[in-house]
Amino acid sequence: MLALQDAGTSALTPTNSAIVSAYTERTPGSAALHRRAAGLLPSGIVHDSRHTDPYPLYVQRAAGPLKWDVNGNELVDFYGGHGALLLGHCHPAIAEAVQKQLALGTHYAACHALEVEWAGLIQEMVRCAERVRFTSSGTEATHMAVRLARAFTGRPKIMRLQRHFHGWHDHMAFGVDGHFDGTPTPGVLAEVASEVVLVPSGDLEAVERGFERGDVAAIILEPTGASTGAVPLSPGYLQGLREATRRHGVVLIFDEVVTGFRIAPGGAQEATGVTPDLCTLAKIVAGGLPGGAVAGRKEILDWLDFEASGRTGREKIRHQGTYNANPLSAAAGTTALRLIRDTDVCARANAAAASMRTAFNRVLAEEGIPWAVYGDHSVLHFFTNPDGLDIDPLTWDANALPARVFGGDPRKGLMAKLYLALLVNGIDPKGSRGAIVSAVHGPAEIERAAAAWRGALRMLKKEGELRH
Numbered sequence: 001m002l003a004l005q006d007a008g009t010s011a012l013t014p015t016n017s018a019i020v021s022a023y024t025e026r027t028p029g030s031a032a033l034h035r036r037a038a039g040l041l042p043s044g045i046v047h048d049s050r051h052t053d054p055y056p057l058y059v060q061r062a063a064g065p066l067k068w069d070v071n072g073n074e075l076v077d078f079y080g081g082h083g084a085l086l087l088g089h090c091h092p093a094i095a096e097a098v099q100k101q102l103a104l105g106t107h108y109a110a111c112h113a114l115e116v117e118w119a120g121l122i123q124e125m126v127r128c129a130e131r132v133r134f135t136s137s138g139t140e141a142t143h144m145a146v147r148l149a150r151a152f153t154g155r156p157k158i159m160r161l162q163r164h165f166h167g168w169h170d171h172m173a174f175g176v177d178g179h180f181d182g183t184p185t186p187g188v189l190a191e192v193a194s195e196v197v198l199v200p201s202g203d204l205e206a207v208e209r210g211f212e213r214g215d216v217a218a219i220i221l222e223p224t225g226a227s228t229g230a231v232p233l234s235p236g237y238l239q240g241l242r243e244a245t246r247r248h249g250v251v252l253i254f255d256e257v258v259t260g261f262r263i264a265p266g267g268a269q270e271a272t273g274v275t276p277d278l279c280t281l282a283k284i285v286a287g288g289l290p291g292g293a294v295a296g297r298k299e300i301l302d303w304l305d306f307e308a309s310g311r312t313g314r315e316k317i318r319h320q321g322t323y324n325a326n327p328l329s330a331a332a333g334t335t336a337l338r339l340i341r342d343t344d345v346c347a348r349a350n351a352a353a354a355s356m357r358t359a360f361n362r363v364l365a366e367e368g369i370p371w372a373v374y375g376d377h378s379v380l381h382f383f384t385n386p387d388g389l390d391i392d393p394l395t396w397d398a399n400a401l402p403a404r405v406f407g408g409d410p411r412k413g414l415m416a417k418l419y420l421a422l423l424v425n426g427i428d429p430k431g432s433r434g435a436i437v438s439a440v441h442g443p444a445e446i447e448r449a450a451a452a453w454r455g456a457l458r459m460l461k462k463e464g465e466l467r468h
Helices: 018-026 028-037 092-104 113-125 138-153 204-211 237-248 267-272 298-304 306-312 327-342 345-367 412-424 443-462
Strands: 059-063 066-069 074-077 131-135 157-161 196-199 216-221 251-255 278-282 292-296 372-374 379-383 434-436
Touching: 018 028, 018 412, 018 443, 074 443, 092 327, 113 131, 113 292, 113 327, 131 138, 131 298, 138 157, 138 216, 138 251, 138 278, 138 292, 138 298, 157 204, 196 204, 204 216, 204 237, 216 237, 237 251, 251 267, 267 278, 292 298, 298 306, 327 345, 345 372, 345 379, 345 443, 412 443
Parallel strands: 157 196, 157 216, 216 251, 251 278
Antiparallel strands: 059 066, 066 074, 131 292, 278 292, 372 379, 379 434
16 A cells, blocks of 8 residues: 655655556646645645645536536536535526626625525425524534524533534534544634534434533534435434434534535435424535525524514624625525425436446446445445455445444545546546535436446556455
8 A cells, every 4th residue: 555645745656556647647737737726825725625646636617517627628527516516517597697696796785685585495495494594604504503502502512423524613623534532623722622522423322421411502413424424324313313402402403514405405304304403504505606504493593683682681692794695695596496496406316326326336246346335315425345344335235334334444545546546537526435416417427427437446456456
């Protein structure tokens, strides 16, 4: 296995890998841009997930299920704006709505009709949404949700599940891919970290023990499991959690930044039949533009309400935000939500993902590789089996295994090569971890993806990365 990447150097080079050589030959424009970016941006990137060895891909344009890099290479896109683009790139109705709004103004510093329509659609579609407050991102939404829960309950602590991701603010910046003991990551105050109670994913008994402390204001989780189901939650867990939070007076927060409007028009709440007290939304809610929201029970969101706070004589939660419900985001968001509400968008994406999982697992079986592709709804996850379990890709059931099995693959060289090999073979996945499928991925794109998956696996075999 290759050595891990040192600071400022690349562990993967064309001289030690034919996969890397193929990537660098196809992407000289990306290499040149990254050389410039390295002198301007930390690590030359603006988002941690784009950190790529030897350098990331730079994209020039996109349309529907496809995108093209700066060298003109065409790729089937399975990252979809980090999950925001359920309707694919440049959907005509969304593009038209944004262009129309652009001509009318980008920022009024005033209320506008689109924000009312946008909130009304969310209230109509999302079960818990008695009231809505817009933010500019998912991180801002989770930040507001925990503040609301603390104010509403008068309690200090927030419970989280290990590996569940809720953005990058201080209460969420540890316990995702490390620091599972609750210790803070750099820049986070120990005093802030001490107010977070981390429990193992899927362990209701641990939740109950934490609630018995009497100081937990809320529990926040990804309702389909960590990383949108990469670490699945057992059947019945959400219902058990709903019952426990009611008994203990704890606010239940679903982080639906990814699942909202994706797995069903009403998100995980509709798909599972479990209604939280609050939910956080972003990505699809703004139609692929920047935007987020907190939605939930009126009595909780009343802590943001001037009149409600005045009637009770309490100090309200102050909340500003220059780009909250920005008119361009509102135009895109209202258009996207109407399409999701009125058509079979979610069902089409879910069906395409099911076909893709089947095709990918068939390739694994035919190639004799004991990996598996799993997931629910329109998200796929790659299980690369680092512990060498005896599995059949065609029958493997991720839901039957404990959370510890999904701790990630420590073979960094293998995972880096897998991602590059998929790019070389014509698809852009969700890094080396899986894929996100949209409603515009049809049979032709799924067929291309399966062929790329086979090609990438054969490249890994040829380099000796797959031994069994």
